[in-house]
Amino acid sequence: MKKLETTVDFYDDFYWAGREFSAGNVDQMIEFMHSIGIRKIDWMYDTFWTYFRYPFAGKKNIIAYAAEKAHSMGMELHAIIKPFETGISELFVPHTFPRPEGVDVIEDMNGYYYWVDPFTAKNPHFRLKRKPGDWNPKGDVKTIKLVSTNDSEITINAQDLEIWTGEKNGMLEKYDGGFEYSKSIEWRSMFPVGNECRVISLDGLCIEERYRYILVKNKNCSEKGTFSNTMQNIMEIYDEKGNIIPSTPAGSTRDIDPVNRMKTYQSKKYFEYTSSEEVQEFLADPEKIRKAMINAYSYGMKQRDFYGHGENTLFSQRVFDRDGYAGVARGKIEYISGAMCPAYTEVQDYWLGLVKECIDLGVDGVNFRVEEHSSKSLERDEYGFNEPVLEKCGDRIDRDLVNRINGQAYTAFLTKARDLLKLKGLSVGVHVNAEFIYPDDRPAPNHERIPPNIEWEWEKWIEEIADAVYLKSMHMNTEAHADHFIDKVSECAKKYGKPVIYISTNKEVRFSGDQSKIEYEMKKVLDHPRLDGYNLYESGEYTRMNENGRIEGSSEVAEAVKKYFCII
Numbered sequence: 001m002k003k004l005e006t007t008v009d010f011y012d013d014f015y016w017a018g019r020e021f022s023a024g025n026v027d028q029m030i031e032f033m034h035s036i037g038i039r040k041i042d043w044m045y046d047t048f049w050t051y052f053r054y055p056f057a058g059k060k061n062i063i064a065y066a067a068e069k070a071h072s073m074g075m076e077l078h079a080i081i082k083p084f085e086t087g088i089s090e091l092f093v094p095h096t097f098p099r100p101e102g103v104d105v106i107e108d109m110n111g112y113y114y115w116v117d118p119f120t121a122k123n124p125h126f127r128l129k130r131k132p133g134d135w136n137p138k139g140d141v142k143t144i145k146l147v148s149t150n151d152s153e154i155t156i157n158a159q160d161l162e163i164w165t166g167e168k169n170g171m172l173e174k175y176d177g178g179f180e181y182s183k184s185i186e187w188r189s190m191f192p193v194g195n196e197c198r199v200i201s202l203d204g205l206c207i208e209e210r211y212r213y214i215l216v217k218n219k220n221c222s223e224k225g226t227f228s229n230t231m232q233n234i235m236e237i238y239d240e241k242g243n244i245i246p247s248t249p250a251g252s253t254r255d256i257d258p259v260n261r262m263k264t265y266q267s268k269k270y271f272e273y274t275s276s277e278e279v280q281e282f283l284a285d286p287e288k289i290r291k292a293m294i295n296a297y298s299y300g301m302k303q304r305d306f307y308g309h310g311e312n313t314l315f316s317q318r319v320f321d322r323d324g325y326a327g328v329a330r331g332k333i334e335y336i337s338g339a340m341c342p343a344y345t346e347v348q349d350y351w352l353g354l355v356k357e358c359i360d361l362g363v364d365g366v367n368f369r370v371e372e373h374s375s376k377s378l379e380r381d382e383y384g385f386n387e388p389v390l391e392k393c394g395d396r397i398d399r400d401l402v403n404r405i406n407g408q409a410y411t412a413f414l415t416k417a418r419d420l421l422k423l424k425g426l427s428v429g430v431h432v433n434a435e436f437i438y439p440d441d442r443p444a445p446n447h448e449r450i451p452p453n454i455e456w457e458w459e460k461w462i463e464e465i466a467d468a469v470y471l472k473s474m475h476m477n478t479e480a481h482a483d484h485f486i487d488k489v490s491e492c493a494k495k496y497g498k499p500v501i502y503i504s505t506n507k508e509v510r511f512s513g514d515q516s517k518i519e520y521e522m523k524k525v526l527d528h529p530r531l532d533g534y535n536l537y538e539s540g541e542y543t544r545m546n547e548n549g550r551i552e553g554s555s556e557v558a559e560a561v562k563k564y565f566c567i568i
Contacts, residue, residue, distance in 0.1 A: 002525060003533030004565050005040040005501060006033055007080070010062065011049060012540030014270075023057035025551045026066055029543055032553035034073050036561050041070055042367055042429075042535065044080045045358060047117045048088065051270055064361040071362075078365040078429065079358040082372050083351045083413070084451050086117035087127070087338020089376030094170030096292035100276040109212070109248065109333045111169050114273035119350050120338060126347050127335040128375065128451060131385040131397055134246040135334040139239035141207035144179075144216060146200040146235055146326060148227045151185045154198055156227060156321055160220035163202065165211040169329075170292055172213055180204040190233050191315065198227070215250065215327035218320055225322025231378070232314035235326040248378065249314070250327030314378050336383045338374030339451045342409040343388040348416065355417045365427025368414060371472060375451045384453030399453065407455030411465075418465045430466040431503075432458045432489050434473045438481040449473070462492050468501060469493045470535065475505040490530035499532040509541035511554045518557070522564040536561075 013029070014021065033041065043063050045052060052061050059065040063079060070077040087106055094111040104121035106113040120127065144163070148154070158181035166172035179202040186199045207214060214237060228234070231249040239245055273279055282288050320326050340347045358366050377383060385397065389405045418428050435449065436456045462469055471489060474482040490500045502525045508517040518536070525534045536542065542557040 002531070002565070003040065003499075003501070004037050004536065004561060005042065005533055006038050006536040006539055007503070008041060008043045008066075008539045010044065010051070010540075011046060012538060013543070014051070016540055017545035019545065019549075021062070022549075023065060025545065025549075026057075026062065027069055028551035029539060029553075030066065030069050030073065030075070032543060032551065033539070034075060036553070036558045037565055038536070039074070040076045040078065041066070042078050042080050043067075043363075044082065045354065046082075046085065047119075047354065048086065048115045049270065050272060060361060063358070063363065067362045067364075076364040078367055078427065079361065079363045080367045080369050081351070081354050081358065082369045083342075083354075083410075084339040084370065085372035085374050086120040086340055087113050087374045088115040089113075089337040089374055091115045092337075094292060095168035096170030098276075098278045098282050100273070100278040103272050103276050105273060106338065108335065108337065109169065109329050109331075110337075112273075113337055115271065116338060120340060123340075123346070124335060126340045126344050126386075127337075128339050128341050128383040128453075129335050129386045130332055130379075130382050132390075135332040137245050137331050138209060139241075139243075139245060140209055141211075141214065141237045141245065141330075142203070142205050142240045143238040143242075144202040144205065144214065144235065145238070146202075146216065146227070146320060147186075147188055147229055147233055148198040148320075149190070149195060149229045149233075151196045151198050152226060154183070154200070154227050154321075156200060156218060156220055157181070160218055161202070162217040162219070163205075163207075164215040164217060165207055166213040167210055169213060172215060175205075175207065177206055178204065188233065190230070197229075209330075212330045213327070214247075214330070215325055217325050219324075221321050221324045223322065225319035227321045228317055228319040230315045231318050234318045234320060235328050237328060237330070245330060246332060247328035247330055248332055249318075250325070250329070332379065332382070333377070336375045336377055336380075336451075339372060341384065341386040341389070342406055342413055342454070343386055348409070348413045351413055352416055352420065355420050359420070359424055359426065363426070365429060365467070366417070366421055367429030367431065367468075367470060368417065369431040369470075369472070370410075370451070370456065371431065371433055371449050372451070373449075377452075380452040382452075384451070403453050403455040406453060407457050410454060411457045411460055414461060414465050427467045428465055429468045429470055430458070430461045431470045431472050432456075432461070434471075434477050434482060434485045437485050437488065438477050440476045441478045441481060442476060449476075458489070459492055462489075462498055463496050466493075466498055468499050470501045470503055471531075472503045474502075475508070486528065486531070490528070494530050500530060501533040501535050502528075502531050503535040504537045509536060509538070509557065511542055511544055512556055515556055515560045519560050519564065522560065526564060534565075 043066060056062040057065045067077040092110045092113045099112055104116055104118045106116050106121055106124055163175040164172040165175050182201045184199050185196055188197045237245045237247055318326055355366055384406055389402055392405050393401050421428050436458050493500045504518055504521050522534055525531045542554040543551050546552050
């Protein structure tokens, strides 16, 4: 009989509930899981969240309590460690927000990342590093060029344009030095092909080197707009010699509202940044918040993040005479936001410390998941070139060698972790992602999932390390690619006698409504000869806290499970 398992990403359970869980709530959640036939729980261990560093119901933390409860019902509970999940890429505030003394944050071009692992915050140089040469270019900006994708005539004039500059994100002021306006047609080499492009040049500038953020606002906008290009190519900055200065495009055009999200976590038990007195005072003052956000980028009545990735890639379109702006920040971000480089002995030692912590919590095993939310970047391919890696590359950057060095280092960590767990008779699980074999097939892929420039030695993990193999992220690919991935990995696993568990599509589980997506997946698992089980991902989607403060489970999900697994 094929197994039914589940994953608990407790952040989501807590977030949707909007209130703290009691021991009774954890009991209710696990009891519902047991009632629908689940006998194994994978519980994520998120080190950036203080919830896992505080006692819970007389136990060391919530996982220790949940493990004891699961055991009392004849169930297993395994921890999920995400070694690279050590600084959430999307959750930052501009430099205009408070930075309380003694509270762990990471600062970069975006602002302050406040959901960060304390070890990473204290050792930011261990994060995946950009290749040398372009993160801190010198020279004042003398010219700005705005570049369209074609040579069509435009109606944007000098009086339509304003330049704003600032030393920090959120601290932009109008540039009053004046500029010379001209139009031309120039050839540009742009992905996928070069083209003759209409160019607007703003010359005669003197934007000092210290002003890192440069924004051009356009007051002549329409709903449609015709002056467009990719974020990567729409704006260029030049020094006095006419050399282009490396820069990073202003990313997101979405409205931001970090405040409401932050206000959900005002207890010391959750996130230290939001619970500090300084931040609490700031969050209580709408005028302070407005002023702090208005110059991160403001057009009309909308507040937007001037520099921030949002859901964009370098090839996302910016329509200058519709969106009303184009912007860059001088240079590049030196380090990826949160994910650390496995080539450092100190990093591996820290990760092994997490394994030891999980062992002490009384879990039945540890699953290792590469996928994370800490390496989102517009230029991911340029990161992973840390000093220990480059030392082995000699006098040039060999990307294939960099990938192998990083990959071998991560496998070395997994091997050490396996040895620790086996000494205690505990199980080792490894997650194998579809992206290891096929890149994300979607038109607008998610660029935060897998750390860059690391060769994932998943076949070696299966042969030498894993007791169980978990398949993840099939929905990132076309059906043909997903099916090939499942076949390829499951065949390798069966060669070495390892069970294979299919993790359901993230956030496709529904408490109520159409359950056809998970039913499709469960049928796929049942029909595939080399798949041994299905992991219902995740608990926050099929259980909820009701108005009486009790955790209840979805009767519809229970019925779907009964239909395919026949175990209720």
